[in-house]
Amino acid sequence: MMNTIGIWIGALLTLAIYSFLYKDNPFYKLAENIFVGVSAGYWAVVLWFDYAWPNLFEPLFKKGQWFNIFPIFIGILMFAPLIPRISWMVRIPLTFTMGVAMAVSITQIVQGDIFPQLQATFLPLTGVSFFDAFSNLLIICGVIFTLIYFYFSKEHKGVLGISARIGIWFMMVSFGASFGYTIMARVSLFIGRIYFLLHNWLGVI
Amino acid sequence: MNIFERLSQLDRRIIFLLVAIAVIVPMIVPLNLPVDITKPVKNVYDKIESLPEGSVVLVSTDYDPGSEAELYPATEAFIEHCFRRNLKIYMMGLWPAGSELGNIALNKIAKYYNKKYGEDFINVGYRPGGAVMLLSLGRNFSDVIKVDYQGIPVDSLPLGRRVKSARDLSMVMTFSAGDPGIIHWIIYFHARYGVPVCGATTAIMAPQQYPYLSSGQLVGLLGGLKGAAEYETLVERRGRGLRGMDSQSIVHLLLVGFIGLGNVILLYQRRKK
Numbered sequence: 123m124m125n126t127i128g129i130w131i132g133a134l135l136t137l138a139i140y141s142f143l144y145k146d147n148p149f150y151k152l153a154e155n156i157f158v159g160v161s162a163g164y165w166a167v168v169l170w171f172d173y174a175w176p177n178l179f180e181p182l183f184k185k186g187q188w189f190n191i192f193p194i195f196i197g198i199l200m201f202a203p204l205i206p207r208i209s210w211m212v213r214i215p216l217t218f219t220m221g222v223a224m225a226v227s228i229t230q231i232v233q234g235d236i237f238p239q240l241q242a243t244f245l246p247l248t249g250v251s252f253f254d255a256f257s258n259l260l261i262i263c264g265v266i267f268t269l270i271y272f273y274f275s276k277e278h279k280g281v282l283g284i285s286a287r288i289g290i291w292f293m294m295v296s297f298g299a300s301f302g303y304t305i306m307a308r309v310s311l312f313i314g315r316i317y318f319l320l321h322n323w324l325g326v327i
Numbered sequence: 328m329n330i331f332e333r334l335s336q337l338d339r340r341i342i343f344l345l346v347a348i349a350v351i352v353p354m355i356v357p358l359n360l361p362v363d364i365t366k367p368v369k370n371v372y373d374k375i376e377s378l379p380e381g382s383v384v385l386v387s388t389d390y391d392p393g394s395e396a397e398l399y400p401a402t403e404a405f406i407e408h409c410f411r412r413n414l415k416i417y418m419m420g421l422w423p424a425g426s427e428l429g430n431i432a433l434n435k436i437a438k439y440y441n442k443k444y445g446e447d448f449i450n451v452g453y454r455p456g457g458a459v460m461l462l463s464l465g466r467n468f469s470d471v472i473k474v475d476y477q478g479i480p481v482d483s484l485p486l487g488r489r490v491k492s493a494r495d496l497s498m499v500m501t502f503s504a505g506d507p508g509i510i511h512w513i514i515y516f517h518a519r520y521g522v523p524v525c526g527a528t529t530a531i532m533a534p535q536q537y538p539y540l541s542s543g544q545l546v547g548l549l550g551g552l553k554g555a556a557e558y559e560t561l562v563e564r565r566g567r568g569l570r571g572m573d574s575q576s577i578v579h580l581l582l583v584g585f586i587g588l589g590n591v592i593l594l595y596q597r598r599k600k
Contacts, residue, residue, distance in 0.1 A: 143343045168423045172455050226458055234518025234544075242542030261541070300534045303551070307397065307530035309350075309578045310552035313571040314396020316350050327354055327570075 133323040136315050264292040331595045334588065342585065349581045353573035360576050362569065367540055368557040370547030371525045372408070374498060380413040382497035383490055385522075387512065388429030389421040390504035394529050395428060398502045400568035401527040401555035402432045405500060408562045410440040414497075416448040417490055419472075421507040426452045426476060429502070445484035452476030457507040458515045465493035465520040493520035498546070502527045509536060513544050527554060 138153035178194060181187040196218060202211040243265050245258035270282065271289030278286045320327045378384070386406070390398045409416055418433055420426030430450050442448055451472045454460055464471045468490055474480055481487030489495060499522050503509035509526040517524045523546050528536060530551025539545035549558055552575060555568030 144340060164423075168453075172423065172453060226462070230458070230462075230515050230518060234514035238518070238542045238544050239538060242538070296534070300531075303530045303533050305582065306551055306553065306575065306579070309346075309575055310397045310530060310571065311393075312346075313350055313354075313552065313574050314567075316347075316354060316574070317396075317567060317571065320351070320354055 129322050133319055136319060140315075263288075268292050331592050335592050335596065345581060346578055349577045350574040353577050354570065357570070358573045358577075360573050362553075362556050362560050362572055364557050364561060367548040367550070368554055368561070370540075371405075371500075371527075371549060372547075372558065372561045374523065374525055374546050375405075375408050375412055375414070378412065378414055378497050381415060383415045383417055383486070383495060384409055385490075385496050385499045386416050386418045386429065386433075387421060387499065387501040387503075388418065388425035389501055389508040390428065390529075391422050391424040392428070394504035397529045397551050397555070398504060398527055399428060399432065400552065400566050400571075401549045401558055402429060402502050403436060403566055404555060404558045404562055404564055404568065405502075405527070405549075406432055406436045407440075407564055408558075410436055410442055410447070411562070415446075415486055415489075417486060417496070418448065418450040420453050421455075421457065421511070422504070423453045423455075425502070426450060430476065445479075445486060447486070449481070449484055449486045450476045451481060451487075458511055461507075461511055461515040462519060465516055465522075467492055493522050496522050498523045498525060500525050500527070503532065504529050505532070508532075509545075513539055517544055 135153045135156065138149040141147055142150040178190050182190040182194070196215045199211050199215045203209045243262060245261060247255050247258055247262075250258070267285050267289035269289070270285040271278075271293070273282070273286075276282060317327075375384075386402075386409075388398075388402060406416065416433065418426065418429050420429060433448055433450060436442075437444070437448055452475065454464070454471060456463075456471075460471055469482075472481055472487075475484065475487070493516065499512055499516060501509050501512045501524065503512075503526055509524075509528055509532070512524050512526070516522060524544070525547045526536065526545060527549035528551070530553070533548065533550030533554070536545055536548050536550075540548055549555060552568055552571050555566070556572040557568075559566045559568045
């Protein structure tokens, strides 16, 4: 029974959202506001039960980990800009957050992203099939010409200008592929909704 | 007013209607258009085929209902393949709703293959913390995971006791819709602990993963609904991926037609000026 009610609510809200394609209307506004409200409520529950309570308050109140007062205090300082006299104190949590994020990211991004990606551009042009050699050459040229486009310390004229222009072509191909995939993604989401309406709601497929 | 002038003033709602028809009709009357298998998808399939029976695969469902249409079909097809090969599944999620969606697929397929919770599969639910959590997880699972999604201590479950660190995993499969997701598994988990990573991503994210495929940091990739349809073809399972592919192909043809027509109208208008 609950499942059926859920399907009906889902189907009616789906139709209400798509009704916007005809024109703006109260059903669309209702569905939009329900979505915003439910999302806010959902995230409030997730933040409390998955972040704040198990990591901060439960250890403090149930396990006596009194030093959890410090992260709570630093967290409260995030609201300092609300009081102009102490607004500068927001720098403390911001600096702390940035420091931790940098410490975690820098070594791993160098080790896990920059070096392996750099290594992946050292590709053989001989001793492989013609197709592989051509693909490898395209990758090498793509990396070099695109990097040249982002070299701004010299005016893009002459050889540098031509190279930068070739770099733009490589980027345009990349943007085109991304745009094609984006269309595919949007159509897939629409297919998902239509499948829900035809299969789960109406049962015609 | 000739045909080009009329088309240039076409109500855009007619285009919406045509797209809707192009999606609905092939779903009701399937065309069964062929689906070619691409190398990144075949790599995921081959990786699973290469694992010995009983190996543990960590499945991370890093998406929410907004991407369910693209990633859930791939989740079901992948889990079915793992269970057919008698692999163990250790499921978790970096997104709150992801582990719930993964759980639906896991329980549905496990029931069909008579798999037992705790022995053949386990779901430890949503794990917040992103990169920091993944770095700790690989070193020692018990630092991060103490109970499963139902609150049962993982040490009381055979599969939970077996997986102590990243070394106990044969591979990671992430179903990813954004951040945190596939990039974190590659940069933080694979780079630090060397566990092979495969992924299924939304189509929007797929082009960004090709450099990682090319560098070997990512073993294989299922990109969007098309990737799911290819995987369903490989595991001989007609699910939502394959059912949606006819509509996807027809809409793409329609859009190519619209783009061509739009350019013809533009050229006509320029010539007229």
